[in-house]
Amino acid sequence: MLKLMSASVGLCTYNAQRHLAKQLDSILQQTHPVAEIVVIDDVSTDGTQDLLNDYATRYPGIFRLEFNSVNQGAKKNFERLLAECQGDAIFLSDHDDIWAPQKCRVCWLILIRIRRTRYCSAMQNSLMMQVKS
Template sequence: MILSKGSEIVPISIAMCTYNGAKYIDEQLETILAQDYPLHEIIVVDDRSSDHTFKILEDWQGKYPSLFKLYLNEENLGFDKNFEKAISLCSGDLIAIADQDDVWMKDKLSSLVELFADQHVTLAHGASITLKNGNLHHFSGQLKRYKLFEGSDSRKLFLLNQLSGHNIMFRKSILQQAIPIPDFMPYDWWLALNATTLGEIKAVKRYLVHHRKHGDNAFFSKKRIKNPLTLLSRLLLFKQIQNLSSESRLFLDEFIAHAQQHEQAPTSKIDWHFFKFLINHSKIIFGHKKRLFPAFTFLTNSIKFAK
């Protein structure tokens, strides 16, 4: 039972995936261990690193044998499937995602866990700011560019993923519905959508993570395999999610119909039927973006996706 602030300690599992992360992993683990909220366990799944990442992890486990639980994959699973495995191994009531190369603020966990005093909250997230070459890029900070997603309106997540895994904490109970994660589906997107159907999402509107950007990062790497899922194939996967509200399901059916027609339309021209759908629902689809002239943003994004 998750109670109000100041009551019992809620068990929080940290789910971390590693792959050739030797350069930065010590610093990240130091910031996790320095949290001002007690840790239940740190689950780390290594995806067949070719550097000495796993040896570093074994050294940390030697220092904290009751805290660290290490797993080495028999074969490389890839970014999203490896995180699916890691969160499946967690035993805490709440699960927080950790990238291998970020820097956490000391109060990240304590700030997020407070939101779960509300029993309707299924997932909470904070904001991150880019750390590149050791320097913070404040213009890149999420709070400057986006309104952090809150609520339970699944429709807002059908076109664009608005939550980043390294910022989220969620109830383990949502995994009963969210696992397995479809192939090639970003795990954080899938978890967020499922969370909206089981309760609501809340946000801490502060920077809780310095998110490191570099060439070896699994997300930013130029060697990253392009996701083969098209808009239509993603929407069809979303249709499989249980407990979607009737409003969201009707919206999704209409979205799918337009996406099917759009895939058959000439790529050199604007699909005006799809454009009309996007512009009519632009506040839902693009409303998370902060712009001085929202109407212009709605227009340009509707054109972009209708091409």
């Protein structure tokens, strides 16, 4: 039987309002639920921050939001995401991805088969998953 481990999703945003709701909904509808969604916004000006605050209000305890006051760029934001996520595994996501409902579950099954491997990469929606040791 599949042992349920905690999953974090790390997401960086910058002016992502147009696609973000569909992405967040697809993450929230995973058959293997995620424990947290950590988002770092890089000074968006298009309503992204309002949308994120709305989701955090509707789903208390799942979202952790960080809003930069100065643009940091993708590399620094993703480095920070990896440090902030608390789950047994971290799924990185682009703000315009839409995940299939079983994406997290399938990745867990892959990890169980390759237990000794620390990193799992899959091409579906540019997924990179890091398992904390």
